Amino acid sequence: MPLAVLLAVALPASPVAWAQESAGEGLALKPSKQLNQTRRKDLRPAMALSADRITTEVDQRSEAQGDVQLRYGNLLLKTKTLTYDHAQDLATAQGDVELSQNGAILRGPTLSLFVDRFEGQLDSPTYFFSTTGGSGSAKALHFLGDQRMRADEATYSTCPVSEDGERKRDWELVTKSLRLDFEAGEGEATGAVLRFLGVPILAAPSLSFPLGDQPKSGLLPPNVNIDNRSGFEFGQPYYWSIAPNRDATFTPYVMTKRGAGVDSEFRFLEPAHRGQINLAWLPNDRVMGRSRWDLRLQNDGDITPNWRYQINSERVSDNDYWKDFRRRMSSQTPRLLQSDYRTQRDFDFNWGDVQAYARVQRWQPLQVTETVDQFASPYQRSPQIGVRLQTEADDSVLAGYLPTGRGARLEGGVEVEYNRFDLPSGALTSQTQTGERMHMLGHVSLPMSGAAWWLIPKVSFNSASYHVDETLANGQRSISRTIPTFSIDHGWILERNTTLFGQDARQTLEPRVLYLNTPYRDQSFVPNFDAAPRDYNFDSVFAENQFSGVDRVSDAHMVAFGATSRWIENERGEEQLRLGMVQRYLLRDQRISPDGTPQTHRLSDVVLLGSAHLNQAWWTDSTLQLNSSDGKVERTVLRLRYSPGPFRTLSASYRLARGQSEQLELAWQWPLFGPDRKAVTGGPGCQGAWYGAGRLQYSMRDKRFTDSVIGAEYDSGCWILRIGAERQATGRAETNTRLMLQLELVGLSPLGSNALKVLRDNIPGYRSLSSERSAFGTYD
Known part of the structure; x- marks a missing residue:
């Protein structure tokens, strides 16, 4: 059995190191993936050479045969025969050459390599990249430095190769020349052809692509879409890397039914500004006989170190755009498009914070010809200007869900705001009223809590003054009103150790009760610009006002109550089961309600909640709203998932x-x-x-x-x-x-x-x- 010898070959300016096999125990080199070496440019690593047999002339020439392994930094070279010229720093390998570096494995019959410069050639190579799982072959692979290489007549694919070599890969990228620059993060293929199941499906005289995360200008894969309104669509995107912080994408396309157009996107990231602009443009829609477009603006940044701004806008060319080109729109409400421009400045003080803000909000409702499917447009704010003051309150306590045990102290806040309300061009003909509103909202509270409870008495008010452009029902054009509210919010979070289906768990019991008293004020003559009924659910039961916005305040003398119980697994801390119930009890009739009908029944609808995650495969949750007067189901959502x-x-x-x-x-x-x-x-x-x-x-x-x-x-x-x-x-x-x-x-x-x-x-x-x-x- 041949004796394994380990020889450390000294390069110029590097120390000579010799290692000898210890008795009964051989020395082994680790694969390159297991080493994390960093190489300084001014310090060359030592070279380690092991083989079954090594002959050497010190500082001149070394020859190794049989199971040869050469290590230099993060490079590992394996071969049958190797000759190393010390003076030229040239390694010549023959027979089953395998070169490993940075997760890439390169194999070939012969290799000549200037080791330190990493320049040379590997003949008839095959290669595998562990980061992508891709592999391929080439006529020759030229090493042009530590970060650059060129492959002649190269192929690449992630498909496996059959052991007998008879079955061809399902897909393969074939190139005449492939240049890779890892330092610049760029790759370039000339004469590239993509074959799928033996059929060429994409060809490009020159194809550039990024290596890693660095962007690179060039053609992107084509887009293909088919639908019954536009026919067959083919688009070819081009990505333009303008600068490290700016880029653009242009996608010319053609539709068989509608004609040719272009989609474009421009993105930027500056120190104080960031955003993007999208334009989808169809110059001549053959179906409609006109130009069609969608324009989107998204931008935010800093006007000054203290003033922030935000722009979010989308506009389309016509009312039918959402039907024909829904895929090109970004709005979650495709029939109601918003343009929102706002700015804000925050002031921080020892006692709290102040926000000054201004906003312009515009709408584009996309109406249809069928009257039954038309909808009332929300009002535009042209403009909205206001200021908010808030003491340094503990938001988690004010939300009524987290006891802290801290001492009681007064908290408060006030909001003063001016709005000019008008209507967009697509509003219904029945919508005619416009006008101005100045409002003030305020509250004072005294939150207090213990280790497992909280109590929050609170006094608030909603005051508003209106001046409208058309006469109100009472014959006036100005009206004012002020509505106070008093509430007491109280809750507990109790815990105990228990078991659920044989597993240790922690069970909580979280009862909550809210007393609310808001007097009745006649609001029949008050215009409604932004108020809408709140959704009746597990959380809104405890809301002080059953309307969102400012213009409507529901009168109420009631108690809202409920409880939630949760079972939390001790081992992983996951919630396995949750059950809950909430309801309201009216202490007097409610005259202003979301559905416009006075509420005389004392008990409101009851809302039940349940969710379960009993094991890793099954999830279920449900909510149920029951009418307390007739017991019928008003609303329900039941969900079940098996994974x-x-x-x-x-x-x-x-x-x-x-x-x-x-x-x-x-x-x-x-x-x-x-x-x-x-x-x-x-x-x-x-x-x-x-x-x-x-x-x-x-x-x-x-x-x-x-x-x-x-x-x-x-x-x-x-x-x-x-x-x-x-x-x-x-x-x-x-x-x-x-x-x-x-x-x-x-x-x-x-x-x-x-x-x-x-x-x-x-x-x-x-x-x-x-x-x-x-x-x-x-x-x-």
């Missing part, structure tokens, strides 16, 4: 609002057939598997499906195909159906429509099949 493992999720929900809507929803992501992949593995040996994914919404009141998505995914291990259809309701008898087709080459890029985003946005618990294999993560 036993990765890529396996089923969820169902039922929603009921009596007299308004009744809806069922089913969503899923589940394997259909193919290998059982409970964990993402990737790499060689992967076989294809089909998954189903989708969400169905069914209106039981209208007896039809509404917004729904259904699709299927095929995961081959190195590429994923997504196909499906998305349906969105654009009216009582109108829908927009969109077909989705996306091919994701794991480790490279997705092609086609963005089906992944649609599935992720619509399916609770959805998980991308490539989430643990793609170097690019998920895609927006």
